[in-house]
Amino acid sequence: MLPKLISSLQHPLIKHLIKLRQKCSYRTETQSLLIIGKKIILERRSLKNLLIAEGETPPPALSFDQVYRVPKYLFKKISGVNSPESFAAEVPLPLPSSLNHKQKILALDGVQDPGNVGTLIRTGLALGFDGLFLVKGSADLFNEKVLRAAKSAVFDIPYQIGSQTSLWSLINSGGFSPYAGDLKGKDPSQVSFSRPLVLILSNEGRGPCKETKEKATLVSIDMLQKVESLNVAIAGGILMYQITRSTNDE
Numbered sequence: 001m002l003p004k005l006i007s008s009l010q011h012p013l014i015k016h017l018i019k020l021r022q023k024c025s026y027r028t029e030t031q032s033l034l035i036i037g038k039k040i041i042l043e044r045r046s047l048k049n050l051l052i053a054e055g056e057t058p059p060p061a062l063s064f065d066q067v068y069r070v071p072k073y074l075f076k077k078i079s080g081v082n083s084p085e086s087f088a089a090e091v092p093l094p095l096p097s098s099l100n101h102k103q104k105i106l107a108l109d110g111v112q113d114p115g116n117v118g119t120l121i122r123t124g125l126a127l128g129f130d131g132l133f134l135v136k137g138s139a140d141l142f143n144e145k146v147l148r149a150a151k152s153a154v155f156d157i158p159y160q161i162g163s164q165t166s167l168w169s170l171i172n173s174g175g176f177s178p179y180a181g182d183l184k185g186k187d188p189s190q191v192s193f194s195r196p197l198v199l200i201l202s203n204e205g206r207g208p209c210k211e212t213k214e215k216a217t218l219v220s221i222d223m224l225q226k227v228e229s230l231n232v233a234i235a236g237g238i239l240m241y242q243i244t245r246s247t248n249d250e
Contacts, residue, residue, distance in 0.1 A: 003052060003069035009077055013049065013068065017078050017090060024140045031093045033142055036079045038087040040152045046092060051078065053086035064089070080144060093142065097158040100174050102131035103195045104243065107167055109135040109212070110203035111232055117141070118149025119233040120201065125153040127237075127244045132159040133167055133198070164209055171198055178216035180208045181232075181239055185218030188242040195247050201236045 006014060019026045020034040027033055032048060035041060038059070041050070047064035053072045058064075075084040099105055106124040111117050117139040121132060132141075139146055141154060141161070160170070171178050179193065180200040200216060202208045208216070221230060221238055230238075 003058065003067045006051075006068050006070045006074070009074065014070075014074060014078065017049075017051070017088065020090065021078070021080055021144050024142070027093055027142055032090050033093045034078070034088065034144075035091055035147065036081075036088050037085045041087050041089045043152050044089070044091050044155070048090040048092070051075075051088040056086045094155055094159075096160045099131040099133065099158060099160055099170060102158070103197070104129045104247070105131035105133055105170075105176065105196075105198045106236075106240070107133040107135065107198050107200045108138045108202075109164065109167070109200055109209065110137045110206065111201060112137070112139050112203065113232075114139040114143045114145035115149045116231065116233040117143075118146040118151075118154075120236045121146070121150040121157060122153040123233070123237045124240055125157050127240045129199075129240060130157070132157050133170065134159065134161045135164055135167055136161065164211065167198075167200075168211060168215070178212070179239075179243070180212045180216035180218055181220065181235055182208050182213065182218040183220055185220035187222050188219050188239060188246075191217060191219055193243050193246045197243070197247075199236075199239060199243060201232055201239075204232050 017034050020032055042059060047062060050058060050062065050064040050067040051070055052058060053075050054069055058067050076082060078088055106129045108117060134141055141159060147154060177194050177197040178200065179197060200208060200212055219239060221235055
């Protein structure tokens, strides 16, 4: 299929793709998502629209409904970055799925920084976490900055989005052992982690909610120097690593 040329910022498809990048409500309405970069695109099975920069050729292994060629200056507008990659695509929005039989779930409660959310998702997937629960109030899972930090991890980890009540309903009904990061928690080396489990990471400023503090085993990282706290993505990565190490033999 020969690429169609688009050279105007006013083209309906360009406006559509920019709205997909910028607006959560529009992504939900259209059930579509914009992804940027050749590697993440090559990992997808189904593309609605593929865009390539002038001078590039479509990868032969891809399946897509339509392919378009656009000038590089348009890629800046589409991607929202000054030095974008030369491939972009519209793909179906990943749908939520059941977490009932997962073994290690990462739950993010009020983690609002998109870079932290993306980093935590990518780290969790790398360390064997097989489910994600986003409590409403956390950064949008498909925010452009989340996608840049998470890479393809958002497509590879089953997820749910809901309230704190929904999270605790899942924990209770599924028999999950709840653990939560907290400055006043125990050192992970002193905690006996058991699967299936949920690790809850909260907003750095307010910490875990009251119910989480009452019901979860609180864990913390012993710091050798006096600092206020660790970035939640760093702390979460350390805790997930400790959990993975201690539960690998189960």
